[in-house]
Amino acid sequence: MPATVLLFWSFAGLAVLSALLCITRKNPVASALWLVVTMFQIAALFVLLDAQFLAVLQVLVYAGAIMVLFLFVIMLLNLGRGGASDIRGPAGLAVATLLAGALGLQLFIVARTAPAGTPGASQMALAEQAEGMVGVVARPLFTTYLVPFEITSVLLLVAIVGAVVLAKRQL
Amino acid sequence: MLLGPALSVSAVLFALGVAGVLVRRNAIVIFMCVELMLNAVNLTFIALAQSLGIAGQIFVFFVMAVAAAEAAVGLAIILALFRHGRTVNLQNITLLKG
Numbered sequence: 440m441p442a443t444v445l446l447f448w449s450f451a452g453l454a455v456l457s458a459l460l461c462i463t464r465k466n467p468v469a470s471a472l473w474l475v476v477t478m479f480q481i482a483a484l485f486v487l488l489d490a491q492f493l494a495v496l497q498v499l500v501y502a503g504a505i506m507v508l509f510l511f512v513i514m515l516l517n518l519g520r521g522g523a524s525d526i527r528g529p530a531g532l533a534v535a536t537l538l539a540g541a542l543g544l545q546l547f548i549v550a551r552t553a554p555a556g557t558p559g560a561s562q563m564a565l566a567e568q569a570e571g572m573v574g575v576v577a578r579p580l581f582t583t584y585l586v587p588f589e590i591t592s593v594l595l596l597v598a599i600v601g602a603v604v605l606a607k608r609q610l
Numbered sequence: 611m612l613l614g615p616a617l618s619v620s621a622v623l624f625a626l627g628v629a630g631v632l633v634r635r636n637a638i639v640i641f642m643c644v645e646l647m648l649n650a651v652n653l654t655f656i657a658l659a660q661s662l663g664i665a666g667q668i669f670v671f672f673v674m675a676v677a678a679a680e681a682a683v684g685l686a687i688i689l690a691l692f693r694h695g696r697t698v699n700l701q702n703i704t705l706l707k708g
Contacts, residue, residue: 462630535632543625
């Protein structure tokens with residue numbers, strides 16, 4: 440088994456394990472910290488799938504910014520200390536496991552039917568060698584996908600205004 | 611080479627996110643599970659970008675931007691809800707019930 444595949448499965452196993460811990464911990468702070476671990480493992484998987492730049496973004500934006508925002512709100516609302524568990528009772532738990540299991544199985548079967556990737560260096564790896572890690576993402580982003588990129592900036596502006604309006608007691 | 615395994619892992623992660631949304635009652639934890647589902651989808655995009663071209667990676671970029679905006683607005687809504695009812699437990703939030 441090549442080292443890449445071995446590394447992939449170890450990071451994938453850790454990601455699934457920490458995601459499982461994230462959804463089962465009673466304490467929201469513990470949940471959030473396990474989700475940070477999951478995001479780091481997914482960033483490692485991104486590197487193995489030839490997406491180094493997005494792996495960096497994953498750590499900076501997801502594990503860095505978004506999860507800190509979550510932790511900040513949890514601690515602001517003082518939800519970190521114990522109290523009653525928010526996990527549903529046995530009936531709800533059974534239904535949820537059944538539904539999520541069925542969905543997981545369906546997605547798994549769909550994933551199985553995917554064509555096997557081409558062996559050897561992938562198309563992405565070759566493009567990265569030619570243009571560089573950032574260049575390969577930046578060039579299409581600022582040419583083909585320029586309009587969606589600009590619209591995203593408007594979306595972020597709307598989100599900022601919305602968050603301020605919602606969080607303020609009165610304008 | 612890693613396409614099949616990556617798709618399987620992302621299927622498992624997505625199902626775990628769905629399970630979290632269904633099992634938990636804490637609004638913030640449910641929100642975190644939605645982020646987990648977004649991450650699983652990002653993994654699919656990047657696995658397919660390996661053989662189908664750069665568009666998948668560009669999409670992940672946009673998903674991250676939308677997730678950041680969603681987190682900011684969603685957490686502001688949760689803050690407003692908490693200020694209104696002193697709880698983030700979705701069982702106790704019944705504003706829309708007649």
